[in-house]
Amino acid sequence: MTAAPRTIATPAETQVRLGPRPLALHLATAMASGVTALAALPAMRTGRLPWADELAADAGALASDLAEVDLNAFVAAVVEAQTRRLAQVLEGVRAYHAHPFRRALPAPETVWREGTTRLLDYGGDGPVTALFVPSLINRYYVLDLLAERSLLRWLAGAGVRVLTLDWDAPGPNERGFGLDDYIAGRLDRAIGRTLEIADRPLALVGYCLGGNLALAAAGPRQDDLAGLALLATPWDFHAGRGAQAVLFQLVEPHLELVLQAFGELPVDLLQALFAWLDPTLAQRKFRRFAAMRQDSAEARAFVALEDWLNDGVPLAPAVARECLAAWYGRNTPMAGNWAVAGRTVRPQDLALPAFVAIPGNDRIVPPASAEALARALPAATVIAPNAGHIGMVVGARGAGGLWRPLAEWLRGLAK
Amino acid sequence: MRASRPARMTATAARAYAGAMDDTDELGRLAERYLDLWERQAMLMSGAPAGPEAFAAWIAALGASAVGGGQADDGGTADDRHPG
Numbered sequence: 001m002t003a004a005p006r007t008i009a010t011p012a013e014t015q016v017r018l019g020p021r022p023l024a025l026h027l028a029t030a031m032a033s034g035v036t037a038l039a040a041l042p043a044m045r046t047g048r049l050p051w052a053d054e055l056a057a058d059a060g061a062l063a064s065d066l067a068e069v070d071l072n073a074f075v076a077a078v079v080e081a082q083t084r085r086l087a088q089v090l091e092g093v094r095a096y097h098a099h100p101f102r103r104a105l106p107a108p109e110t111v112w113r114e115g116t117t118r119l120l121d122y123g124g125d126g127p128v129t130a131l132f133v134p135s136l137i138n139r140y141y142v143l144d145l146l147a148e149r150s151l152l153r154w155l156a157g158a159g160v161r162v163l164t165l166d167w168d169a170p171g172p173n174e175r176g177f178g179l180d181d182y183i184a185g186r187l188d189r190a191i192g193r194t195l196e197i198a199d200r201p202l203a204l205v206g207y208c209l210g211g212n213l214a215l216a217a218a219g220p221r222q223d224d225l226a227g228l229a230l231l232a233t234p235w236d237f238h239a240g241r242g243a244q245a246v247l248f249q250l251v252e253p254h255l256e257l258v259l260q261a262f263g264e265l266p267v268d269l270l271q272a273l274f275a276w277l278d279p280t281l282a283q284r285k286f287r288r289f290a291a292m293r294q295d296s297a298e299a300r301a302f303v304a305l306e307d308w309l310n311d312g313v314p315l316a317p318a319v320a321r322e323c324l325a326a327w328y329g330r331n332t333p334m335a336g337n338w339a340v341a342g343r344t345v346r347p348q349d350l351a352l353p354a355f356v357a358i359p360g361n362d363r364i365v366p367p368a369s370a371e372a373l374a375r376a377l378p379a380a381t382v383i384a385p386n387a388g389h390i391g392m393v394v395g396a397r398g399a400g401g402l403w404r405p406l407a408e409w410l411r412g413l414a415k
Numbered sequence: 416m417r418a419s420r421p422a423r424m425t426a427t428a429a430r431a432y433a434g435a436m437d438d439t440d441e442l443g444r445l446a447e448r449y450l451d452l453w454e455r456q457a458m459l460m461s462g463a464p465a466g467p468e469a470f471a472a473w474i475a476a477l478g479a480s481a482v483g484g485g486q487a488d489d490g491g492t493a494d495d496r497h498p499g
């Protein structure tokens with residue numbers, strides 16, 4: 001890798017922090033959560049609230065403990081507890097906004113560029129090249145978050161030549177792009193450029209929805225590739241997500257209006273849609289952050305990750321339609337109805353060695369969704385790290401859970 | 416937050432005060448348990464492993480509770496949820 005004096009500049013370095021985005025939504029959700037909890041109290045006390053199966057026993061025990069408690073006194077206690085929780089959330093948000101950490105890592109060399117897409121070379125000296133394909137929704141640098149939590153830099157030091165795509169936000173040209181343009185165009189040409197740069201076996205490594213892009217690109221490129229690794233990549237978009245599938249179908253016409261009005265899917269709207277996955281997550285994590293020592297490594301890692309989460313990019317309209325309405329709403333990949341450049345994407349037809357990582361605690365891509373892909377691939381090595389969707393690539397346990405098995409699999413492709 | 420005990424207090428008053436504070440602490444613990452459950456419910460229902468029917472039933476229960484039918488311990492009826 002070229003040792004450049006430059007460092008990576010991310011928006012978080014220079015701009016005021018606005019997260020957790022959309023902040024107003026998360027604060028309103030916190031307040032609405034309080035109101036609904038109070039509204040549901042009478043029904044809960046009498047056992048008429050339909051709790052999730054996992055909570056039914058705890059809820060029954062609580063209802064029993066509340067049987068002799070004065071309702072008004074309990075309402076007052078709930079209001080007091082809610083107020084304390086909201087104050088903790090706000091304390092966490094204020095602490096995040098004021099935190100001195102700013103990401104600053106040596107910038108990798110840009111070895112190819114087309115429009116807003118860049119191919120970044122992280123160097124490394126080994127018998128095989130890994131070309132990382134990140135999602136179009138979030139920026140690539142979750143794979144290079146901190147010096148001590150960088151999958152890309154770690155692999156480059158572990159006997160693998162490493163490059164990654166950086167899709168960046170869509171520019172004027174990319175706003176007219178669909179997935180065909182990104183996959184059969186940009187990604188395919190980036191594969192060609194990578195083969196020129198590093199004359200050795202090449203594996204694509206897709207992360208999250210980037211795995212879907214890599215899978216589709218790999219089909220017609222099998223003669224040029226040595227393997228395909230898919231990290232937390234969904235395939236059955238309705239597995240474990242029945243309600244959200246319904247919601248995405250219901251909002252499809254509304255989504256279309258937004259796309260026509262804005263000419264893109266704005267970041268904050270995208271973030272709001274993903275907040276549906278776990279509406280109180282932001283509250284829980286900022287309460288936790290408020291309790292951390294702000295000069296600790298844990299707090300620094302929290303801020304780095306939160307900066308990345310809040311540094312998302314808008315989606316081009318056609319990409320938003322394909323990813324949200326077709327994938328999440330209609331489950332076109334699993335149904336065999338997703339085609340790129342006229343070719344149906346069929347993992348069943350992939351003859352390449354494949355590596356599938358399915359984090360066991362993934363709440364963004366349910367394991368059942370990724371398992372459907374592992375089953376469809378004819379020759380997949382499957383690992384199930386004890387980690388979450390993002391923690392698998394950046395977490396303190398990343399090295400043991402994903403990084404080493406991935407490095408060993410990649411190096412093995414050269415044999 | 417728990418108030419500090421007044422400096423001058425008879426033994427009987429102190430026992431009553433301690434009992435009241437214990438009650439307050441117990442109510443606070445129950446409230447925290449309830450809110451923890453509520454957050455986990457929001458997470459699980461959004462993840463919806465039980466499917467859209469369970470999600471819809473939960474939303475319906477919230478609505479019923481919020482407009483009055485679920486407020487009364489006698490169970491209420493469809494009619495008394497929408498007076499007038």
